[in-house]
Amino acid sequence: MNLIACVKQVPDTEAQIKVKADGSGIEEAGIKWVMNPYDEFGVEEALRLKEKAGGTVTVVSVGPARAMETIRTALAMGAEKGVHITDLDNADAFATASALAAAIKEIPFDIVFCGQRAIDDDSAQVGSILAELLGVPQVTIVTKLEVADNKIKAVKPIEGAQLLIEAAMPCVVTAQKGLNEPRYASLPGIMKAKKKPVDVKKAADYGISADFKAKLAKMMPPPSRPPGKIIQGDDPAVKAAELVKLLREEAKVI
Amino acid sequence: MAKGVWFVAEQRDGALRKVSFECASTARKLADETGDEVCAVLLGSGVEGLAAELGKYGVDKVYLADAPVFAQYQTDSYANAVAKIVKEKAPAILLLSWSVLGKDLASRLVGKLATGMASDCVELRIDNGRLVAKRPMYAGKCFGEITFASDPQMAGLRPNVFPVAENVKAAAVEKFDAGVSDGDVKAKVVEVQKDTSGKVDLTEAEIIVSGGRGMKGPENYAILEELAAVLGATVGASRAAVDAGWRPQSDQVGQTGKVVSPNLYIACGISGAIQHLAGMSSSKYIVAVNKDPDAPIFQKADYGIVDDLFKVVPEVTKAAKSLLG
Numbered sequence: 204m205n206l207i208a209c210v211k212q213v214p215d216t217e218a219q220i221k222v223k224a225d226g227s228g229i230e231e232a233g234i235k236w237v238m239n240p241y242d243e244f245g246v247e248e249a250l251r252l253k254e255k256a257g258g259t260v261t262v263v264s265v266g267p268a269r270a271m272e273t274i275r276t277a278l279a280m281g282a283e284k285g286v287h288i289t290d291l292d293n294a295d296a297f298a299t300a301s302a303l304a305a306a307i308k309e310i311p312f313d314i315v316f317c318g319q320r321a322i323d324d325d326s327a328q329v330g331s332i333l334a335e336l337l338g339v340p341q342v343t344i345v346t347k348l349e350v351a352d353n354k355i356k357a358v359k360p361i362e363g364a365q366l367l368i369e370a371a372m373p374c375v376v377t378a379q380k381g382l383n384e385p386r387y388a389s390l391p392g393i394m395k396a397k398k399k400p401v402d403v404k405k406a407a408d409y410g411i412s413a414d415f416k417a418k419l420a421k422m423m424p425p426p427s428r429p430p431g432k433i434i435q436g437d438d439p440a441v442k443a444a445e446l447v448k449l450l451r452e453e454a455k456v457i
Numbered sequence: 458m459a460k461g462v463w464f465v466a467e468q469r470d471g472a473l474r475k476v477s478f479e480c481a482s483t484a485r486k487l488a489d490e491t492g493d494e495v496c497a498v499l500l501g502s503g504v505e506g507l508a509a510e511l512g513k514y515g516v517d518k519v520y521l522a523d524a525p526v527f528a529q530y531q532t533d534s535y536a537n538a539v540a541k542i543v544k545e546k547a548p549a550i551l552l553l554s555w556s557v558l559g560k561d562l563a564s565r566l567v568g569k570l571a572t573g574m575a576s577d578c579v580e581l582r583i584d585n586g587r588l589v590a591k592r593p594m595y596a597g598k599c600f601g602e603i604t605f606a607s608d609p610q611m612a613g614l615r616p617n618v619f620p621v622a623e624n625v626k627a628a629a630v631e632k633f634d635a636g637v638s639d640g641d642v643k644a645k646v647v648e649v650q651k652d653t654s655g656k657v658d659l660t661e662a663e664i665i666v667s668g669g670r671g672m673k674g675p676e677n678y679a680i681l682e683e684l685a686a687v688l689g690a691t692v693g694a695s696r697a698a699v700d701a702g703w704r705p706q707s708d709q710v711g712q713t714g715k716v717v718s719p720n721l722y723i724a725c726g727i728s729g730a731i732q733h734l735a736g737m738s739s740s741k742y743i744v745a746v747n748k749d750p751d752a753p754i755f756q757k758a759d760y761g762i763v764d765d766l767f768k769v770v771p772e773v774t775k776a777a778k779s780l781l782g
Contacts, residue, residue: 216731217732219731243641246504297571297572322712324711326577327560329577331567332564334565335565335568338642340533340643342644343560344557356647359557362556366646366648367647367648378708380714417573418573418604418606419603420597420602421602422600422601425598426625430760431757433760433762439762439764439768441545442764443772446744449772
């Protein structure tokens with residue numbers, strides 16, 4: 204099988220995010236960069252399918268020079284090769300998906316995996332736009348996947364139900380937590396990854412311009428919350444009663 | 458010149474979901490500023506009767522495609538139908554709810570319409586006749602304002618954030634031929650397994666009672682379930698509790714779980730790791746119960762109790778029960 208995993212480099216979940224004074228972006232100093240956690244599930248699923256059925260896993264990433272580390276991480280986990288698309292900073296989802304689609308169209312594929320969203324911009328659009336641009340079906344936010352007879356069967360949780368969805372390959376699947384438990388890269392894996400091929404392309408090589416349809420005009424810190432009230436006292440029952448009273452009479456939420 | 462504020466109504470099993478009224482009310486507010494009409498796109502099977510209900514929330518016109526192929530949401534049938542009517546009528550603004558199915562449809566539409574969209578918005582306004590969307594990023598560690606260079610200007614509305622306001626309008630129904638057949642559905646829903654517990658999803662819950670590492674084990678969540686039952690709340694969990702296998706993954710609140718905005722979030726035995734705070738700090742009111750006075754969760758909390766949660770929570774349940782009956 205020919206499997207593709209799209210990956211994005213993002214700040215670690217424990218990172219403090221500070222907005223630059225002019226609102227043009229975030230302060231990158233001191234940030235630890237990692238593979239988007241949802242993309243890890245996609246890489247892992249692609250590797251498991253390859254290990255079962257044979258084939259190749261190609262990692263594709265849009266990102267600045269530092270994103271190469273994330274591609275190497277996926278190669279160290281076991282992917283065979285990579286494509287790194289640069290020169291598309293501050294891209295919207297449509298431009299990012301267009302670049303990914305252009306790169307993927309040059310590779311035969313059965314399933315393209317994406318994370319269900321990236322934990323930096325939280326946009327959750329790229330996988331579906333990519334599916335549309337590739338002209339293939341999508342199943343998003345997948346927690347369980349079976350592949351047989353050139354078809355996928357996927358479980359997708361929605362509010363109050365689970366959907367079982369079937370689609371013919373080729374297709375795009377976006378991975379949700381629960382799909383699998385991603386492996387760590389082994390030391391020999393990390394050594395081997397250094398020699399695996401990564402094709403570095405500029406967005407312009409695919410005819411993608413920086414003329415974005417949605418623009419991040421301004422960033423700002425979250426609204427600050429007023430200081431809270433610590434309910435004092437020794438008796439849990441008294442404090443609990445006071446809390447319930449406040450929720451009822453002051454906050455009016457119960 | 459593109460005109461009109463549109464939204465896609467979300468129905469399930471023939472009933473409109475609350476997010477549809479949130480979209481309708483928001484569309485009305487925007488349209489009153491731009492001097493436009495509010496139009497809804499409604500897809501389903503035997504759903505014509507729902508149009509009047511949309512009219513209650515300010516909808517002038519409903520574009521209806523009623524056919525068995527739309528009985529169940531499926532990406533291909535819904536996206537093809539909405540794209541067809543949107544391309545034909547060219548609205549300026551297209552809103553969808555950022556529910557699980559709403560975001561699947563919305564994102565596919567961005568591809569079909571080759572346009573821009575702001576996901577998961579919490580505030581929308583008109584500036585110089587154009588839409589400006591405000592949304593949390595990095596799970597709420599910061600916010601961004603999105604502007605649009607193409608039409609339709611698309612935005613996904615975070616559930617439970619935008620107010621619902623009655624404003625009765627005609628909601629004239631115009632049926633359209635979506636030109637969609639079963640053969641167009643490439644990703645087929647073959648089974649729907651309903652959760653019979655009746656539990657409201659965390660993303661749509663008005664009250665959440667959440668437990669973390671301080672719960673000490675899966676069996677102790679019973680005290681949170683009891684409190685939740687009294688308050689009509691949904692039980693959530695921190696990543697630590699989910700990773701320990703105490704609670705299902707679908708219960709996780711945080712940057713790698715669900716990002717939630719309930720009216721009330723009660724955090725029990727949750728210290729407040731930054732990835733957790735990111736997922737719940739847009740809650741309207743936050744309560745923290747933790748025996749560690751230095752736990753970071755207290756910096757976000759409106760009300761805090763520094764004590765043993767195993768003593769406090771059952772007392773809160775008792776007090777709430779005597780108040781609420």
